[in-house]
Amino acid sequence: MQGKLFLYNSINRKKEEFIPINFPFVGMYVCGPTVYGDAHLGHARPAITFDLLFRYLRHLEYKVRYVRNITDVGHLENDADQGEDKIGKKARLEQLEPMEVVQYFADRYHREMDKLNVLKPSIEPRASGHIIEQIEMTKKILDSGFAYISNGSVYFDVEKYNEKYNYGKLSGRILEDLYSNTRELDGQSEKKNSFDFALWKQASPEHIMRWPSPWSDGFPGWHMECSAMGHKYLGEKFDIHGGGMDLLFPHHECEIAQNTVAVGENSINYWVHNNMITINGQKMGKSLGNFITLDDLFNGTNQVLEKAYSPMTIRFFILQAHYRSTLDFSNEALQAAEKGLARLMKGNETLNKIKASASGNYNVSELKKNCYDAMNDDLNSPIVIAHLFDALKTINSVEAGTETIDDANLEILKQVYHSFLFEILGLKNENEGSGSNEILKEVVDMVLNLRMQAKANKDYATSDLIRNELTKIGITVKDKKDGFEWEI
């Protein structure tokens, strides 16, 4: 093994050694998107964070079952338990079937994730496909006495729960504080206390997404799906539950309460939360309206964007910050990421070209250890990247002849560089295959060969004209000692 992996566990607020329940198997559940709009930069963060964890666990040869849900029902639009279903609302506005909306945005989400090289989860369950499981779980909670029926809806009795267990153990909240701090909302009379949350909600007549249940025609409460589906696919106890920090309270706190009653105490060992992406120091979020969709980023179609940024630039940008830190969006930062990534990718090409010497003065084992140490320390991808840049310096020095490397070390270097860059960080070389159009390639080569002739004749007016015109089209010409390179 490559050392011990430590993860920051939100529930204890410290880094803990990761020990799976059933070695070598690992169960991981991550809160996925609610598909009622295009994915934005904020959605990319958990997807990439847990993709990193998924990839690293697999690299460590764990057998991982990674479940990431799609929420297609149950998230309410406005005030807690009083609003309109998000999917339903969008469907009414667009005159579409709710499932049509879900299909459309789920497809788009998948497409963006593919571009970001985010591996598909093992199972991607939908809330609407697990209504029965959610009803069964609600029944269990009712039977245990920690829930009550009110006007066709079922609510979790937080106060009663807190007498026996600890409501707030994850988010560090104290129930007494919630009495005074929870907002007074209209129509809360159905609930005993404002902080009680719905397990099942009776649907109002205009509500289109509805299912029959023992209590009413309605829909499941917004915390039920993760509890029901997580335990369905990963068992009564499983290893990791992840999601954005903004889900810590109330979503995950409520999940814990539900699980405790219906499944048992401490049914999830590690709670892992990624931080937010900020823009001008403020959280990028749907409700604030300050989000940039991934589609906009990839195409440069947003006023705040100076240019388009490729999916790998976005991925690298996110990996350059630790997942538990906020990450501030800016054009400058993205452009920095773009250039840095290009250098690392170039380094891999150079690495494949350099030759080993009989003896070398570079020992790669330290690099290898440093990279694993960084990953083991709560997935410190920025440190891994820093070490890869150090390796890059060596690679370039070997190519320049100022350093040497022996055959054995070169092989290990290739293997380490490759596995961290591509396999674990999940980056890929986007330039490969671009400009794959053979005719275009030959035409540009031909033009540049003409330019070489002009240069040989010292006809710099012509050579500069050719270069300028190509630049205008978007082709960058790079002169080399004995020829040229170009890229689009």
Next chain:
RNA sequence: GGUACCUUGGCCGAGUGGCUAGGCACCGGUCUGCAAAACCGGCUACGGCGGUUCGACUCCGCCAGGUACCUCCA
């Protein structure tokens, strides 16, 4: 108002009680007809005020500023 967290060089962003983070930008150099690219080198910061300590950016206290959660949000 309650709770938690943050404040690092021009920008992004790691980390540590004493030892260079890294990237980008910038500056200098190599290369080039000139550029660009690439490469090499330089650039040494930790909000303010106190305290603990042989020594603090790192620990403690206070202050200032900011953010998150408390309502759907990744």
